[in-house]
Amino acid sequence: MSQLSIDSLSKAYGPVQALRDMSFEVRAGEIFGFVGSNGAGKSTTMRIVLGVLAADSGEVRWDGRPLDLHVRRRIGYMPEERGLYPRMRVGEHLVYLARLHGMSRTAAVAAMEHWTDVLGIDARRGDEVLKLSLGNQQRVQLAAALVHSPDILVLDEPFSGLDPVAVDVMSQVLRDQAAAGVPVMFSSHQLELVERLCDRVGIVRAGSMVAVGGIDELRSTPERRWEVDGPAPDDWLARVPAARLVSSEPASGSSAGTGAARRSVVEVANPDLADVDQELLAAALAAGPVREFARVRPSLVELYRHVVSSDESPAASDRTPAEVTA
């Protein structure tokens, strides 16, 4: 299956080591979310993928072969600094870009019409780019990335500054592209959106990939947590070895006091204990009725905070990424 492989990229800007051994892959038909704090190295990586910046070492491959000019021309790229000519009219601009990619005038006009329709900017075709709102300029920028029917999409913060309707439009376009087999890679600081939209996510810190995988896989941490709406944990938790209480509060609708139902979060740190959920449930049930019992998984925001804030020392970025997918 076609895939974009980013293999051990390193890049320094003078004394600033922007990338250290950055590696991951984006598979055909998947949406890959690239997240990390400001200055972590996302834009640098994407610029190297596109070929506007050279890596000091490492390689980018498509289908196992180093990216050449031919493949790079098949990338749809949305640069962080954007890159439209402000005085050019929207329609004319998109046709111009499509022509640069070798399309005939007829095909270029058809593609311009298609993408301005899909992205809801058809009424603005005759306007100069600078007359559009920033959100609409961004839609034009996405149209510019798509107008030549690229085989790969690399988008640097395509969602920043968009209103919720534009976010939906942009999300649907990315889903459609992935469904058509295009590998879609984008960076974003909007983690809820990344969680909703992406098949896989890479978390980057200080120029290295520190965690990569499917959202569900990343969320299955070794510390397994359950939320139990039932008897007070004092009455049953001690019967389950290796279980500890994380938090406990009166369950909604229950009166405070001894014996009242509580909503408790409990954790079992030992990942080798099989059927520990059954043990927890049986112990709780033996102490009283259980109204709800559910596995708690961290959100991407929680995961991100954990991964990005854990050990900020530079040496930490030399360690092996927490690769959780095969």
Ligand SMILES: Nc1ncnc2c1ncn2[C@@H]1O[C@H](COP(=O)(O)OP(=O)(O)OP(=O)(O)O)[C@@H](O)[C@H]1O
């Ligand atoms: N042209 C440049 N000259 C010097 N340093 C640069 C240059 N471009 C980026 N850097 C530095 O390289 C590091 C990585 O920057 P990069 O823009 O790749 O991060 P980013 O993850 O995209 O950040 P953000 O989320 O803020 O866009 C930062 O320390 C940045 O200051």
